[in-house]
Amino acid sequence: xxxxxxxxxxxxxxxxxxxxxxxxxxxxxxxxxxxxxxxxxxxxxxxxxxxxxxxxxxxxxxxxxxxxxxxxxxxxxxxxxxxxxxxxxxxxxxxxxxxxxxxxxxxxxxxxxxxxxxxxxxxxxxxxxxxxxxxxxxxxxxxxxxxxxxxxxxxxxxxxxxxxxxxxxxxxxxxxxxxxxxxxxxxxxxxxxxxxxxxxxxxxxxxxxxxxxxxxxxxxxxxxxxxxxxxxxxxxxxxxxxxxxxxxxxxxxxxxxxxxxxxxxxxxx
Amino acid sequence: xxxxxxxxxxxxxxxxxxxxxxxxxxxxxxxxxxxxxxxxxxxxxxxxxxxxxxxxxxxxxxxxxxxxxxxxxxxxxxxxxxxxxxxxxxxxxxxxxxxxxxxxxxxxxxxxxxxxxxxxxxxxxxxxxxxxxxxxxxxxxxxxxxxxxxxxxxxxxxxxxxxxxxxxxxxxxxxxxxxxxxxxxxxxxxxxxxxxxxxxxxxxxxxxxxxxxxxxxxxxxxxxxxxxxxxxxxxxxxxxxxxxxxxxxxxxxxxxxxxxxxxxxxxxxxxxxxxxxxxxxxxxxxxxxxxxxxxxxxxxxxxxxxxxxxxxxxxxxxxxxxxxxxxxxxxxxxxxxxxxxxxxxxxxxxxxxxxx
Numbered sequence: 001x002x003x004x005x006x007x008x009x010x011x012x013x014x015x016x017x018x019x020x021x022x023x024x025x026x027x028x029x030x031x032x033x034x035x036x037x038x039x040x041x042x043x044x045x046x047x048x049x050x051x052x053x054x055x056x057x058x059x060x061x062x063x064x065x066x067x068x069x070x071x072x073x074x075x076x077x078x079x080x081x082x083x084x085x086x087x088x089x090x091x092x093x094x095x096x097x098x099x100x101x102x103x104x105x106x107x108x109x110x111x112x113x114x115x116x117x118x119x120x121x122x123x124x125x126x127x128x129x130x131x132x133x134x135x136x137x138x139x140x141x142x143x144x145x146x147x148x149x150x151x152x153x154x155x156x157x158x159x160x161x162x163x164x165x166x167x168x169x170x171x172x173x174x175x176x177x178x179x180x181x182x183x184x185x186x187x188x189x190x191x192x193x194x195x196x197x198x199x200x201x202x203x204x205x206x207x208x209x210x211x212x213x214x215x216x217x218x219x220x221x222x223x224x225x226x227x228x229x230x231x232x233x234x235x236x237x238x239x240x241x242x243x244x245x246x247x248x249x250x251x252x253x254x255x256x257x258x259x260x261x262x263x264x265x266x267x268x269x
Numbered sequence: 270x271x272x273x274x275x276x277x278x279x280x281x282x283x284x285x286x287x288x289x290x291x292x293x294x295x296x297x298x299x300x301x302x303x304x305x306x307x308x309x310x311x312x313x314x315x316x317x318x319x320x321x322x323x324x325x326x327x328x329x330x331x332x333x334x335x336x337x338x339x340x341x342x343x344x345x346x347x348x349x350x351x352x353x354x355x356x357x358x359x360x361x362x363x364x365x366x367x368x369x370x371x372x373x374x375x376x377x378x379x380x381x382x383x384x385x386x387x388x389x390x391x392x393x394x395x396x397x398x399x400x401x402x403x404x405x406x407x408x409x410x411x412x413x414x415x416x417x418x419x420x421x422x423x424x425x426x427x428x429x430x431x432x433x434x435x436x437x438x439x440x441x442x443x444x445x446x447x448x449x450x451x452x453x454x455x456x457x458x459x460x461x462x463x464x465x466x467x468x469x470x471x472x473x474x475x476x477x478x479x480x481x482x483x484x485x486x487x488x489x490x491x492x493x494x495x496x497x498x499x500x501x502x503x504x505x506x507x508x509x510x511x512x513x514x515x516x517x518x519x520x521x522x523x524x525x526x527x528x529x530x531x532x533x534x535x536x537x538x539x540x541x542x543x544x545x546x547x548x549x550x551x552x553x554x555x556x557x558x559x560x561x562x563x564x565x566x567x568x569x570x571x572x573x574x575x576x577x578x579x580x581x582x583x584x585x586x587x588x589x590x591x592x593x594x595x596x597x598x599x600x601x602x603x604x605x606x607x608x609x610x611x612x613x614x615x616x617x618x619x620x621x622x623x624x625x
Contacts, residue, residue: 007345007389149517149584157335160342164335167403168323259396263342269586 011260012055018256019048025245036245039081043074043101044253047108051260054111064112071108078102100162100254107155107261111268114147146268156265163258166251173247326469329603330412330457334402336450336599337415340590341395348587349388355381357589361427364434369424376425394418412454419451426589432489438499439490439546440577441508442593449596452482456603467557470603480553483604487550487567491543500539506532512579515587524579545570557606564601571597 022044029036050067053060062070078101085094146152323331348354359377362370380387398418401411423429423445430437430445437443458473466472471479498504510528513521531538549570552563575581575594582588 006385007350153580153584156342157339160338161335164331164338164399164403167334167400168327168331168405170404171406259338259342262338263345266339266342266583267346267586269346269584 008055011263012052012059014256015048015052015055015260016059018253019045019052021249022048022253025250029245034245037250039077040101040250043078043105044257046070046074047104047257047261050108051257051264054264068109068112071105071112075102075105075109078105103155103158103162104257104261107159107265110148110151110155111264114152115268149269152265152268156262159258159262159265163255163262166254166258170248170251170255173251175246175248325607326457326459326472326603329453329469329599330402330408330459332599333415333450333453333457334399334411336399336591336596337395337402338399341392341399343583343589343591344388344392344395346586349392349589350385352381352384353587354388355384358426361431363428364431364436365428366433369429369433373425373428408459412458416451416454419447419454422447423451432493435496436498437493437496438505438508439494439542439574439593440499440505442578442581443493444486444489444593446581446590446593446596449486449593449600452486453596453600453603456482456600467606468604469607470600479604483553483600484550486600487546491546491550494539494543494546500536502533502535504535505538505542506535509577512577512582515582515585516579517584520576520579520584523576527577553604560604560606564605567601567604568598571595571601 022041025036025041026038026045028034029038029041049059050062050071053062078098082095082098082102085098343349355377358380359374362373362377365373395418398411398415401407402415404411427445427447428434430443430448431441432444456470456473456479460473463472464475466476466479468476468479470483474482493499499508506528508528509524509531513524513528516524545566549563549567552560552567554560555563571594573594574597575592578592578594579585580588581590581592581594583591
């Protein structure tokens with residue numbers, strides 16, 4: 001086993017852990033009725049599994065065509081949400097929640113579609129994988145030959161830029177402890193930054209509305225929202241609501257996914 | 270697990286205002302004070318960092334972080350885990366004086382024996398530098414480390430950009446992309462108290478020092494363009510044509526045609542290039558409008574250099590960095606005179622008058 005293969009296994013393991021965490025988020029959100037962003041978590045789960053399969057072909061359990069359909073569907077879904085967000089109120093901020101998922105979906109689609117059949121066959125031969133080779137990366141075999149390398153480079157640049165952008169906001173994302181305070185109706189500082197698409201009202205304010213899932217709570221935070229008056233105990237809801245799942249960990253998933261995806265795109269050049 | 274991460278996040282916030290301290294204005298200082306006061310409250314709620322939208326310098330820092338991230342990813346390519354990587358390092362010793370070449374040969378020899386492990390370490394270091402610069406609480410330590418790392422790589426990995434060999438040319442990537450990383454690390458340093466400057470690069474070291482650094486860099490590029498080997502009739506031509514190997518069709522064709530165009534006009538092309546670079550070098554000392562024109566020219570020249578150096582070879586699967594072109598362009602953007610003098614001393618000034 002050569003070192004690049006070892007790196008491939010390492011990255012595949014990280015992808016599996018990330019996918020498992022996203023699956024866990026989906027399960028916890030469902031079972032405990034915690035606000036979450038199911039489409040983003042689902043996309044991360046699927047991407048993690050697909051990338052693990054591209055890095056270590058033995059972990060690939062779907063035919064290439066099926067992956068193409070899956071990511072085409074993801075591309076269409078996030079594209080549709082982006083278009084919808086652009087039309088609605090506060091378009092710029094809402095659009096930034098969906099654009100990164102659209103970018104990641106298109107990168108996955110590219111990785112499955114842009115490898116020439118000859119390159120894919122070479123890669124598959126190197127991996128010892130039966131049947132048509134998975135386009136993309138096979139670390140132990142010949143490198144896959146990508147068509148439109150400039151597009152791969154551009155997608156990688158965009159993903160790596162997004163990773164840096166998310167990292168910049170990571171410390172300012174509200175931790176779960178703050179979200180719990182808000183959900184319980186405790187006074188909270190007005191300075192805190194909520195996950196994208198979320199306000200104090202989402203976490204549980206006095207109106208008694210059911211806490212709604214904050215759109216894009218796994219995405220980068222939005223700029224500091226207008227100051228809101230701290231919630232007083234009198235304003236606390238009758239029953240404490242559940243805080244959303246950790247936005248910081250969701251952001252970490254995006255960072256890990258972005259780096260791995262960028263690496264795979266560059267390795268295809 | 271979430272709580273652990275949250276607690277960790279709060280612990281990090283002790284220096285969360287480092288990145289925002291570069292605001293260098295009354296607003297920035299007030300934000301920093303508020304952040305400190307919030308931490309002193311001792312409550313978990315109060316310890317959450319307020320996020321300030323990145324200003325110009327922070328955006329440049331993020332661009333620098335993205336460049337390091339791209340370098341880390343490029344370092345992870347399959348070809349870097351082979352002995353070809355060690356040979357590439359050893360090749361940078363050729364033509365250099367002994368005191369430069371000997372350490373290069375020595376380090377390449379060691380790396381050649383443990384090429385996979387060494388490469389993994391290099392990629393990891395660059396990844397950590399990128400993430401450290403992107404994360405506000407660690408931006409200072411990451412920038413300092415990036416300067417030290419860049420200087421080491423400039424010597425041991427790039428042979429001081431071949432500037433002592435007599436063959437270096439801006440078109441071939443001189444003085445080396447990595448030394449520009451170091452320069453950017455210094456110029457984009459988030460000083461606790463900013464100095465008044467009309468451009469982002471002058472806020473940490475001061476406008477006069479920043480201008481001198483610009484003059485030295487672009488002036489040396491101008492000088493390198495006139496070296497004997499570069500100004501020879503086919504010097505530039507063969508340099509550019511040589512970059513085409515292994516590149517995608519459109520880029521190979523571009524470089525080949527440009528090379529053919531410059532054939533037998535090496536001296537004239539070198540003189541034009543040297544004069545252009547000289548104008549750029551002096552441009553930051555000109556009045557604002559002329560300085561802006563010089564910066565725009567610098568960006569165009571940087572992009573032309575990038576194409577001439579075949580995008581640093583990143584599309585061939587063997588490039589270790591995107592080349593000097595994008596970094597020269599990033600540096601140029603850092604010198605863009607905004608028309609407003611940032612810094613505490615600038616508060617309430619007629620900024621346009623100050624710029625002039």
